[in-house]
Amino acid sequence: MNDLLLRNALVHDPSTSTSREAHVAIDAGTIVSLDASDTTPARHVLDVEGAHVLPGLIDLHTHYYRWSTPLGYDPRRYSFRDGVTTIVDAGSAGALTLPGLVQTARGIGRGNLFAFVNLSTIGIIHNEVGELHDLRTADIDLLAEAIEENRDFVVGIKLRLSRWVNGEDPGNAREALRRALAAGERTGVPLMVHVFDPSLALIEILDALRPGDIVTHVFSRSRESVVASQENWDALLRARARGVVLDVGCGRGGLDFSVGREAIARGLYPDTISSDLTEVTADGPVFGLTATMSKMLAIGMPFEEVLRAVTINPATVLRRPELAELREGAVANLAVLAVERGSYEFEQLQFLEQVVETVTHDQSVRALATVLEGRVVVGDARLSTQEA
Incomplete structure (x- = not known):
């Protein structure tokens, strides 16, 4: 039996x-x-x-570190109720706070839990205080040591390139990107770059990334977007052709429906769909990974592509294809x-303008x-x- x-x-x-x-x-x-x-x-x-x-869904971009960051949520209350069995924390912890995240994962005690470790040694500690205003926290020696000590848990490096994270000076952002790429080369792991409202030009960021690196919030809209100009679009296509991974990273402002709809209409689908779920978005407007999948369906992404973007594609990014196997x-x-069929309304906050965008789908x-x-x-x- x-x-x-x-x-x-x-x-x-x-x-x-x-x-x-x-x-x-x-x-x-x-x-x-x-x-x-x-x-x-x-x-x-x-x-x-x-x-x-x-196969159990894979959420490539979340924040489940509950005790060191204001973003942390409990996967047992949300992700495990949403078909998700593999959860990746995207940069909540840095080298100095990573031991606490490891203990958090052990305390959850089930599912496949991994993390991208933040370039900043302190990780994300405050919503209003960026972790990379002072690049003394971007210590790649400590970062490399933390990765080596946690190879079974750390799957890459996270770099948030946003004005509120590293300031208005593009030179600061450029140096942070250089250090993150150097750490990736040194340790052999991919870099996930958050590109929401960066002080550095989007083209420069995209052209710097290596095969296997990940752009998250790829369909966001701030002062520019991937569809804002032909130059930006061409840079995105060059990155994709090199093997750079395009990730949704829904979050509060990480997915702009109009940007995503335009990219899909041009024939470009994201490689991975992730929720960027946090404690402050778990009860709306993000809700979770299946809600993000629904949003992508609503703006034109085909169902089979959506399924691949939450299973085999992120499993490949994680270099763990067995996570997406469904076989004896x-x-x-x-x-x-x-x-489900009916009339459904999905909301998304446009973060900078604090405006809610709505899309309906059947x-x-x-x-x-x-x-x-x-x-x-x-x-x-x-x-x-x-x-x-």
Whole structure:
């Protein structure tokens, strides 16, 4: 007898771009069968007819460090209720505060938890005080040491290039970028660059990035955007051609609907969709990763591309393709999603202007259940559950 059976699932394997109807049998935390004719009994049976079952979602940009930063949220209250089984903190901790984030992850005790470590040794400690106004905090020796000591946890370096983080002087931002790239070369990890309202020209940032580096908030709009000029757009295409990863990083102002819609209309989809979830946005307007997926659907991104952007694509960025596997023998980390039909309104705050932008759509993605290491940690009351 198996532990769990998900019956009548529409199973998606983004790693092979295939989907089929099947029962998903799980035992001892592992997928043991993907077979529509499997009649092996199970202790718990969940009828998910009409729902999409795919590898547990990966949120590449969040802030779950709760005790050193005002941004930190509890994944057990939000992400694990949203189909997410892999969560990456994007720069909340620097080299000096990273031990606390490691302890936070251990305390959560489940899921796949990783982090980009901030270029600044102090990380993000205050919403109104940027961590890189004084570049004495950008100590790449301490950064490299922290990465070496936490190779199983640290997946890259985070650099926030915003005026409120490193000031109005483009020279300061340029030096911060130089140090971050040098640290990435030294340690062999990618750099995630936040490009919301930078003091340095967007073209200069994009042209400096290496294959595997990540631009987050790629569809943001501040004093400029990737679609604001042909020169910016060409720089974005050059970066993409080199292998630079384009990440949504929704957040309060990280996704501008008009910028994203224009880029998608030109045929460019982001590689990864992330929420940039924090304690102050978890109850709106961000809500979580499935809400961000819904927003991307609403501005024209195809459903299959959306699924890849929260599974196989971020798994590839993390250099852990097994996180997006859905096959017999794989760890049973799964998302059970419904695509609901109706009339839905999605809001997004334009941060600098403090204006709410609204988009409506006839579809909304919602997590019905999350299977974490073989256990249903969240279920929807409408799902039919049977116990043997």
